[in-house]
Amino acid sequence: MAELDPRVRLQALLTEYSTRAEAIERDLSREH
Secondary structure: OOOOOHHHHHHHHHHHHHHHHHHHHHHHHHHO
């Protein structure tokens, strides 16, 4: 695995966060 550039790591975190946020929004909209 290549050394991760801080920007690459940040992008990966943002992607993971947005994926989780979408899943949470879906769960919340299903409850209501």
